[in-house]
Amino acid sequence: xxxxxxxxxxxxxxxxxxxxxxxxxxxxxxxxxxxxxxxxxxxxxxxxxxxxxxxxxxxxxxxxxxxxxxxxxxxxxxxxxxxxxxxxxxxxxxxxxxxxxxxxxxxxxxxxxxxxxxxxxxxxxxxxxxxxxxxxxxxxxxxxxxxxxxxxxxxxxxxxxxxxxxxxxxxxxxxxxxxxxxxxxxxxxxxxxxxxxxxxxxxxxxxxxxxxxxxxxxxxxxxxxxxxxxxxxxxxxxxxxxxxxxxxxxxxxxxxxx
Numbered sequence: 237x238x239x240x241x242x243x244x245x246x247x248x249x250x251x252x253x254x255x256x257x258x259x260x261x262x263x264x265x266x267x268x269x270x271x272x273x274x275x276x277x278x279x280x281x282x283x284x285x286x287x288x289x290x291x292x293x294x295x296x297x298x299x300x301x302x303x304x305x306x307x308x309x310x311x312x313x314x315x316x317x318x319x320x321x322x323x324x325x326x327x328x329x330x331x332x333x334x335x336x337x338x339x340x341x342x343x344x345x346x347x348x349x350x351x352x353x354x355x356x357x358x359x360x361x362x363x364x365x366x367x368x369x370x371x372x373x374x375x376x377x378x379x380x381x382x383x384x385x386x387x388x389x390x391x392x393x394x395x396x397x398x399x400x401x402x403x404x405x406x407x408x409x410x411x412x413x414x415x416x417x418x419x420x421x422x423x424x425x426x427x428x429x430x431x432x433x434x435x436x437x438x439x440x441x442x443x444x445x446x447x448x449x450x451x452x453x454x455x456x457x458x459x460x461x462x463x464x465x466x467x468x469x470x471x472x473x474x475x476x477x478x479x480x481x482x483x484x485x486x487x488x489x490x491x492x493x494x
Contacts, residue, residue, distance in 0.1 A: 237284070237357050237377075239277050241270065243365040244290020244338055244347050249473045258292040260365035261299065262477055265484045268299065269471055272368050272491065274331060279494040280373040282361065283331045286354050288338045288347035297335050345443035352434050363425040367470040368480070368491040371426055379462045380428035386458035387433055387450065392424030392468035421461075424468045467491060 247259035254262070260270035274285060289296055304310075304322055313319040334354050338347040348362065359380070361373075371390060380388040423446065436449040443449070453459045467490035471477050483489050 237282055238286055238355050238360040239274075239282050239284065240286045240288060240348060240351055240355070240360060240362040241273060241365050242344050242347055242362065243270065243287050243293065243296060244340075244342060244344075245365075246291045247366070250471065250477065252474055253477065254291075257295055258290075258365075259471065261292075261295055262366075262471060264368075264471075264477075264480045269368065269480075270296070270365050273363065273365065274329075275494050276368065276371070276491060277361070277373060278329065278331060282373065283329075285331060286334045286336060286351050287365075288351050289335055290338055290340055290342060290347065293335070293337055300333055300335070303329075339441060342441045343443055344445035345437045345449050346439060346441050348445060349434060349437040349439050349443060352437075355431060355434070358431050360429055360431065362427040362429060364470070366472070367425050367468065369424060369426065369464065369468040370466045370490040370493060371424075371464050371468070373426075376426060376462050376464075377428055380460070383460045385460050386430050386456075387453050388428040388460050388462050389450070390424045390426035391421045391461040391463045393421055393465055394424075394468055394470075421463070424464065424470075426462075426464075428462075 241260070243258060243260045245259060247254035247262075250259060250262065253259070260273075261268040263269070264272055270287075277283070277285075287296060299306075305320065309323040311321045311323065334351075336351045336354065338350040342350070359377075361377075369390075369392070376388070376390065433449070433453065436452060437443055437445075450459060469476065469480055469483075469491075471480060484492075
């Protein structure tokens with residue numbers, strides 16, 4: 237089963253980092269967040285990835301093209317540049333990665349449509365290139381297969397960055413500090429789609445995924461939600477990046493299930 241990762245957005249809310257690199261290449265520890273996402277899927281045996289590239293996509297291509305030599309000792313024969321001997325391989329990644337340039341300005345639906353020719357399964361998975369979770373991928377896929385609908389989105393319950401204000405009738409307010417409950421469930425990515433969803437998409441930069449296609453699918457009662465109450469965290473801004481790095485440095489990152 238293919239895993240499509242949407243890697244093309246500019247990431248304007250984290251411009252301090254994305255001015256120089258695409259958001260999926262922003263690091264948690266010494267590895268980019270896209271590596272962490274791929275490790276989650278690979279832990280469950282899903283190692284066939286399609287990366288839908290856009291903004292500064294060449295940096296993602298370079299990272300994976302040079303992955304082996306950048307993560308291992310090696311010997312190169314300068315008389316034969318194709319002759320490289322990798323020593324003491326310390327990475328266990330046996331991933332198959334297809335990298336596709338899907339355009340600089342394309343929205344998510346267009347990016348997904350433009351990788352269609354590489355999707356040959358009846359079911360495939362898709363997620364964003366900026367969110368990690370301790371989600372059980374096997375359970376997610378089983379949920380999708382059991383309900384028999386066209387699409388599954390993972391609903392998550394993130395801790396809010398700020399306290400939430402609730403107004404009473406008398407005008408006073410009650411503060412709920414960083415709530416984590418069903419009232420603020422959002423889409424956390426980690427989609428599972430039947431291949432027919434591609435028929436709802438257009439090869440136009442303006443084709444989005446959530447607004448339009450998924451709305452139409454939902455109206456037809458073909459969109460189900462897999463509720464994940466565990467850990468989920470996106471990298472939307474500098475505060476998120478710093479938070480993820482603190483969690484990783486603690487040695488207790490919940491998404492490190494491998």
